[in-house]
Amino acid sequence: MTHELIAAVDLGSNSFRLQVGRVVDHQVYAQDSLKEPVRLAAGLRHNRVLDAAAQRRALAALTRFGERLRGFLPETVRVVATDTFRVARNAAHLIDKGQQALGFPIEVIAGREEARLIYLGVVHTLPDPARRQLVVDIGGGSTEFIVGQGYAPLELESLHLGCVSHTLQYFSSGSVSKKNMKEAELAASNELETIIATYRKLGWQRAIGSSGTAKAIAELLHLNGLNGLNEHNEPACGAGEISRAGLERLKALLFRAGHVDHLHLPGLRADRAAVLPGGLAILSAVFAGFELECMTFSEGALRHGVLHDLVGRHHHDDMRDVTVSQFMQRYVVDRRQAARVADSALALLQQLLPQEDPGHEMEAQFLTWAVRLHEIGISVAHSGYHKHGAYILGNADMPGFSRQDQVRLSGLVLCHRGKLASALEAMPDARDRRMIFCLRLAVLLHRARIEAPGPDVRVSLTKHGMTLTLATVGLAAPGLTMASLEEEVSQWNALDVPMKIRHGKCCRSGAAAPGTR
Numbered sequence: 001m002t003h004e005l006i007a008a009v010d011l012g013s014n015s016f017r018l019q020v021g022r023v024v025d026h027q028v029y030a031q032d033s034l035k036e037p038v039r040l041a042a043g044l045r046h047n048r049v050l051d052a053a054a055q056r057r058a059l060a061a062l063t064r065f066g067e068r069l070r071g072f073l074p075e076t077v078r079v080v081a082t083d084t085f086r087v088a089r090n091a092a093h094l095i096d097k098g099q100q101a102l103g104f105p106i107e108v109i110a111g112r113e114e115a116r117l118i119y120l121g122v123v124h125t126l127p128d129p130a131r132r133q134l135v136v137d138i139g140g141g142s143t144e145f146i147v148g149q150g151y152a153p154l155e156l157e158s159l160h161l162g163c164v165s166h167t168l169q170y171f172s173s174g175s176v177s178k179k180n181m182k183e184a185e186l187a188a189s190n191e192l193e194t195i196i197a198t199y200r201k202l203g204w205q206r207a208i209g210s211s212g213t214a215k216a217i218a219e220l221l222h223l224n225g226l227n228g229l230n231e232h233n234e235p236a237c238g239a240g241e242i243s244r245a246g247l248e249r250l251k252a253l254l255f256r257a258g259h260v261d262h263l264h265l266p267g268l269r270a271d272r273a274a275v276l277p278g279g280l281a282i283l284s285a286v287f288a289g290f291e292l293e294c295m296t297f298s299e300g301a302l303r304h305g306v307l308h309d310l311v312g313r314h315h316h317d318d319m320r321d322v323t324v325s326q327f328m329q330r331y332v333v334d335r336r337q338a339a340r341v342a343d344s345a346l347a348l349l350q351q352l353l354p355q356e357d358p359g360h361e362m363e364a365q366f367l368t369w370a371v372r373l374h375e376i377g378i379s380v381a382h383s384g385y386h387k388h389g390a391y392i393l394g395n396a397d398m399p400g401f402s403r404q405d406q407v408r409l410s411g412l413v414l415c416h417r418g419k420l421a422s423a424l425e426a427m428p429d430a431r432d433r434r435m436i437f438c439l440r441l442a443v444l445l446h447r448a449r450i451e452a453p454g455p456d457v458r459v460s461l462t463k464h465g466m467t468l469t470l471a472t473v474g475l476a477a478p479g480l481t482m483a484s485l486e487e488e489v490s491q492w493n494a495l496d497v498p499m500k501i502r503h504g505k506c507c508r509s510g511a512a513a514p515g516t517r
Contacts, residue, residue: 005031007072008306009065011081011098011106013041013140014164014212014275016061018068019303028124028307034068036061037271040084041141041164050088058094062101069103078310080117080302080402081108083141083162107402111158114302115144116319116399119153121305122210122298134204134290137301138213138282140164140275145195147202155202156397159191163213167278174261176254176277184281185288192289199290207295209242211302213279216272218297221246223267226253240297244287251280309400319400324369327398331376337449342371344457345442351459352434359431367435370412374439377413390414412436416443420491437492441468444484465498 006028010017020032038061043054069077085091085108095106109117118137123129132149141162147155170184209218218240221227227246257263260273268276286292312318328335345367353360377389394410401409415423415436427433445457457470468485485501492499 005072006076006307006310007069007078008303008310009069009077009079009102009104010301010303010306011040011058011079011085012211012302013082013084013142013162014039015140016040016058016065017301017303018065019307020068021307023311026311028304028311032068034065036064039140039164039271039275041162042168044084044088044141044165048087048089050084050090050094055094055097059097059101062098066102066104072104074104075314076310077104078306079104079106080114080306081106082114082139082302083111083158083160086111086403087141087160105404107404109402110397111142111144112156112397113399113401114142115146115156115158116153117305117309118144118210118300118302119146119148119156119305120151120308121302122208122300123148123151124304124308125298125300126208131205132203134199134207135210135298136207136214136283136286136295137210138163138279138286139211143282143286145199147199147204155199157195159195161188161191161282163275163279163282165278166282167275169278170281171260171277174259174274176258176260178255181251181255181277181281184278185285188282188285189289192285196289207290207292208298209283209295210298210300212272213275213283214242214295214297215299216268216276217247217250217280217283218242219267220250220265224265226250242283242295242297244293247280247284247287251284254280320369320398320405323399323401324372327376327396328372331379331392333372333375334449336451337446338372338375340446340449340451341374341439341442342368344445345371345438348438348441348457348459349435352438363431363435366408366412367438370409370416370435370439371442373409374413374416374443386414386417408432412439416440420495424495440488441485444481444488447481447484465500466492467500467502469502 004022005020006023007018007020010019014037016036016038018034019030021028022031038054038057040050040054040058043051043057045051079102081095085095088094091108095108099106115137119135122135126133130150132147135144135146135148137144139162141160141164142158143161145157145159146153166184166188170180170187221242222240226249227241227243228249253265254260254263254277260276263273263276287295309319327333328338346364349360349364349367353363373393374389375385376392377385377387380388390410390413393406393413398406411427411432412435415427416439424433424436427436441457457468460467460469468489489499489501
């Protein structure tokens with residue numbers, strides 16, 4: 001990686017975190033960090049709309065982060081948003097404002113992708129990652145569960161349980177009693193029932209907690225001697241560890257206080273006290289459901305995983321490439337056909353957007369993924385397969401891809417065949433339309449699905465619009481292909497993208513793409 005400094009921003013439901021890392025020999029070393037206790041989930045109303053106060057807190061934090069990130073190149077920063085952004089009905093408005101304040105795009109990631117990145121962050125902090133571990137990350141709006149061995153996650157899940165949301169639901173007044181704690185633990189246990197059997201079957205050698213809730217509770221137990229002593233009259237757990245007995249003692253202190261405002265313990269910050277009851281109830285349910293006696297805290301978290309993933313992307317170790325390859329295998333994609341279409345699509349893109357253009361690499365990457373996945377819907381049914389493929393890509397768990405990435409891929413696959421007008425309504429961006437043009441044309445040119453040199457096609461821009469110049473001698477089934485191309489041209493013409501076909505010697509001049517005129 002040519003950039004020494006990289007940055008990750010984690011827009012969590014409780015806190016926003018910025019982590020700056022320095023890359024040395026493919027390793028990431030912490031350089032700087034910022035934390036803002038935004039408590040975004042606390043502003044989520046019953047109708048799943050974020051209130052104005054929560055949005056103001058979020059934008060103020062993003063503005064401060066933007067000042068710290070001034071001067072960073074776009075490819076060195078990744079911003080991920082989690083549970084509250086996934087569920088809030090007005091999240092798009094906040095994302096638009098937030099991107100302006102921050103100066104970088106915000107990616108909303110799915111729960112299992114969040115779990116994958118958390119595990120990546122945790123495992124890079126472990127001195128002996130080869131062991132099998134259960135990782136639990138209690139956030140503000142969701143809790144992620146991962147069983148992994150080495151650097152490979154074996155099982156990933158995200159449940160809608162968070163310290164902020166659970167506190168608001170069961171401890172909204174701040175009062176804590178045995179009754180509402182039991183109700184909160186029971187609700188969490190019911191959610192855990194959906195995954196416990198699968199995780200127990202996999203097994204683990206140690207349990208690890210990450211992020212704010214686990215860290216705060218581990219510190220409280222250690223600083224206040226709540227983990228207790230073992231049979232040798234020694235501390236049952238060390239610093240950074242959580243014991244089942246310690247959780248029970250902490251709950252007893254909460255019951256005695258009766259209200260979070262009356263709980264005064266060394267190491268308990270006011271912002272953490274406000275969400276402690278919900279986090280404590282979830283963690284107690286985790287200990288009971290997974291039959292844990294002790295859990296170790298790890299400093300690794302989502303933001304660290306994002307940094308390591310960012311380094312991997314720059315060193316040709318991109319999880320998105322792995323996911324695309326797995327989908328091709330799962331849906332039995334014709335790899336030879338995909339390669340033929342990819343060659344032609346990328347050749348067309350090269351004419352429309354020269355390689356030296358700053359945006360070429362990203363568009364070429366997305367176009368390549370779309371080509372490789374454009375036929376996955378055939379595994380469902382050939383009729384309307386582009387619609388099946390688009391649905392799969394829009395709704396499946398795709399490690400490495402943000403939700404926006406998946407929507408974009410889904411749109412490209414939907415638009416690669418069939419009627420253009422209605423499909424393009426959801427793809428107004430000129431860059432997307434350029435890729436759609438390249439993909440559709442490449443698919444048409446290779447409709448015969450035969451091993452042969454690709455037809456020589458050039459795109460040129462004239463004062464009257466766009467011209468496709470091709471030699472019919474290079475076409476398989478020239479009559480059928482020409483009829484399809486003429487139909488394609490008529491569809492673009494109907495969308496006010498003037499286009500015509502010319503036969504003969506191909507020209508080499510470049511052109512602007514549909515949507516850029």
